[in-house]
Amino acid sequence: MNQNLSAITIGAAPRIIARADHNVSRSNISGNALRVLYRLKEAGFQAFLVGGCVRDVMLGRHPKDFDVATNALPDEVRALFRNCRLVGRRFRLAHVVYGRDVIEVATFRAASAPLPSEEPLPQADPEEGEAPELDEESELDDEAELNGIDHERVLDTHGRLLRDNVYGSIEEDVWRRDFTVNALYYNIADFTLWDYVGGTEDISAHRLRLIGDPETRYREDPVRMLRAARFEAKLGFALDSSTAAPIGPLRTLLAGVPAARLFDETMKLFLTGHGERSLQVLRERQLLEVLFPAVERYLAAHPDGLIERLLRQGLRNTDERVAADRPVTPTFLFALLLYGPIAQAIESLPPQRWHEIGAIVEACDRALRAASTRVTIPRRVALGVREMYALQPRLEQPRGKRALRLLEQPRFRSAFDLLDLRARLGLAPAEIASWWARLQEAAPAARLTMIDSLAKPRGSAPAAAAAAAVERDARALDAAESQTLSDAQPTDAAAPGGHRRRRRRRFRGPV
Numbered sequence: 186m187n188q189n190l191s192a193i194t195i196g197a198a199p200r201i202i203a204r205a206d207h208n209v210s211r212s213n214i215s216g217n218a219l220r221v222l223y224r225l226k227e228a229g230f231q232a233f234l235v236g237g238c239v240r241d242v243m244l245g246r247h248p249k250d251f252d253v254a255t256n257a258l259p260d261e262v263r264a265l266f267r268n269c270r271l272v273g274r275r276f277r278l279a280h281v282v283y284g285r286d287v288i289e290v291a292t293f294r295a296a297s298a299p300l301p302s303e304e305p306l307p308q309a310d311p312e313e314g315e316a317p318e319l320d321e322e323s324e325l326d327d328e329a330e331l332n333g334i335d336h337e338r339v340l341d342t343h344g345r346l347l348r349d350n351v352y353g354s355i356e357e358d359v360w361r362r363d364f365t366v367n368a369l370y371y372n373i374a375d376f377t378l379w380d381y382v383g384g385t386e387d388i389s390a391h392r393l394r395l396i397g398d399p400e401t402r403y404r405e406d407p408v409r410m411l412r413a414a415r416f417e418a419k420l421g422f423a424l425d426s427s428t429a430a431p432i433g434p435l436r437t438l439l440a441g442v443p444a445a446r447l448f449d450e451t452m453k454l455f456l457t458g459h460g461e462r463s464l465q466v467l468r469e470r471q472l473l474e475v476l477f478p479a480v481e482r483y484l485a486a487h488p489d490g491l492i493e494r495l496l497r498q499g500l501r502n503t504d505e506r507v508a509a510d511r512p513v514t515p516t517f518l519f520a521l522l523l524y525g526p527i528a529q530a531i532e533s534l535p536p537q538r539w540h541e542i543g544a545i546v547e548a549c550d551r552a553l554r555a556a557s558t559r560v561t562i563p564r565r566v567a568l569g570v571r572e573m574y575a576l577q578p579r580l581e582q583p584r585g586k587r588a589l590r591l592l593e594q595p596r597f598r599s600a601f602d603l604l605d606l607r608a609r610l611g612l613a614p615a616e617i618a619s620w621w622a623r624l625q626e627a628a629p630a631a632r633l634t635m636i637d638s639l640a641k642p643r644g645s646a647p648a649a650a651a652a653a654a655v656e657r658d659a660r661a662l663d664a665a666e667s668q669t670l671s672d673a674q675p676t677d678a679a680a681p682g683g684h685r686r687r688r689r690r691r692f693r694g695p696v
Contacts, residue, residue: 197356199370202378202385209234209371209378213242217283218251221290222373224265230257231355233379234371236362243369243388244420253290254358254370262290294361295353356381363402363409364416365394393417394425403431407438411450414470418454418462432470439475444561447476451560455518458507460500479555483525491610492525499606516569517599519553519562526552527574545574569596576600577607581617588636592625601625 211219218234225232232255238248255262259277263269266281269290279290355370359381362368366387370379378385382396393416395402395409403409410432417424439447454463467473474481484493499521506513530548531539538544549571553562573596580591580600591597601621608618624635 197381199356199379199381200385202380204376207243207378207385209239209242209376211376213247214238215248215251215286215288217281217286218253218288219373220283221253221266221281221288225253225255225257225262225290226373228257228261228265230255230261232373233355234373235369236367239369239371239378240366240384240388243385251288253288254293254355255290256293256354257290258292258352262292292352293355293358295351295357355379360396363395363406363412365396366416366420366422368396391420391422392425393420393422393428395428399428400431400435403435404438407435407442408446408450410436410439410470410472411447411454411476414466414472415450415454415459415463418459418466419457429470432472436470436472436475439472440559444557444559447559448561448563451476451518452515455500455522456503456507456513456515458504460503460518461497464497464500476559477522477556478559479526479529479552480522483529487525491612492528495524495606495610495612496521498609502602502606514569514599515563516566516573517602519556519566520570520573520599520603523549523552523556523570526555540578542575542578545577546571549574569599572596573600573603577604577613580604580621581613583617583620583636583639585639586636588624588639589632 214234218238222232222234232253234251235254236252238251241248257265259271259279262279262281263271266279268282270280270282271277272280276294277292281288281290359368359370365382365384367384368380368382369384371377372379383394387394393413395413413424413428413432416422454460454467464473467476468481468484473484484496487493499517503513503518503521527545527548530551531544534544534548553567553570556562557567572594576591576594576596577600579587581604583591594600601618604613604621605618607613608615620635624632627635
């Protein structure tokens with residue numbers, strides 16, 4: 186099936202697939218989601234499981250999030266569940282909360298796309314990307330209220346959907362969804378699967394197709410181009426030619442998407458288990474140069490260089506952590522993504538400053554500031570990146586009991602992971618990374634022995650001079666770290682005072 190979906194009539198009857206003819210089973214559905222579905226059904230409402238969770242169950246995957254669509258209005262949903270809260274003002278969504286498990290219940294919607302201009306809430310579905318709106322009024326609402334206008338559906342001059350708050354039927358609701366494989370409805374009333382747009386055939390064919398005219402849908406919400414890349418990477422599906430063709434000409438529209446929303450999409454691209462493949466797809470689709478221009482420029486100028494290999498290996502390690510259900514952080518992700526621009530910023534400084542802690546922090550700020558023009562980087566993340574890089578010289582030259590105190594630093598583990606990754610590629614001393622790995626596993630008494638065995642300078646006078654230089658460097662690093670933690674803005678780089686002293690620590694970046 187490869188028909189032009191824009192030619193399908195809105196409101197057309199679905200293909201209803203009997204329970205015996207599909208593989209969606211209640212045994213693969215969250216118990217909490219089933220509770221919500223059954224209660225809605227018992228109250229006389231339509232209730233469907235919808236979206237990526239249905240797709241993933243059909244593919245034999247285990248969804249982490251389950252979304253429900255219904256003809257019940259948000260206030261009617263809240264009346265049924267004590268543990269329900271409503272979010273959003275322009276399009277109300279119900280969140281039914283079971284501890285940490287949140288089942289999102291959306292009333293059927295009459296329009297074709299989610300609000301792209303709103304920053305997603307933390308509870309947003311990481312797979313569907315259709316986040317609830319913030320409980321804050323926008324400038325558009327303020328203007329409408331002042332002029333007595335009820336804007337139901339508003340597009341900007343590029344065709345991007347700005348406002349859309351009309352409830353509708355299930356036949357209309359399907360058209361606000363983007364890809365056919367995300368537009369399947371599982372009916373709890375009789376366990377049938379409702380397919381309006383050929384999603385079941387596309388799942389079988391491992392094909393990604395947009396619903397409607399691709400150019401129009403991308404203009405309505407340019408983030409759909411990133412979602413196309415994400416699903417291509419996550420599912421291993423191929424983009425239909427008509428869906429892929431407009432991405433190149435329209436990719437610059439992403440520059441008009443709010444930076445906070447692009448941060449959310451970046452997390453979904455790189456921190457949900459397919460980061461290495463996402464990087465490859467973004468570059469193939471020429472989307473990385475819009476999302477992170479400096480990163481793409483660096484990678485293009487150094488093809489298959491050490492930094493590209495470091496980035497790929499770091500993303501591969503992150504994917505393995507996700508697969509093992511271990512935590513991953515945006516701080517480490519941005520430290521990886523910005524490694525090239527940070528190194529380039531260091532090398533743009535006078536050579537005598539390349540190995541200074543202040544220069545490293547300053548380079549981090551420059552790279553973070555440039556990246557933030559496209560993608561919001563939260564302050565906590567920016568500060569974490571600075572701390573990770575500022576710790577690299579101290580990790581490369583451990584000194585006395587100060588090395589033990591480093592183990593207590595909040596950023597030690599992520600800084601060590603970066604050191605270890607650099608060491609694997611020859612960008613840091615491998616023996617030092619191995620020493621730190623052994624130190625973390627050693628008993629307290631053994632740690633003291635390892636500290637005492639650290640190489641010491643020879644000769645009394647030179648040793649005293651070297652010790653003084655090391656102590657000055659340590660004080661400078663402490664000052665830089667203190668300034669990093671106290672800065673109001675992550676871009677206010679604080680270089681340690683006095684640069685005339687001799688520096689003994691080196692940051693072995695790409696040279």
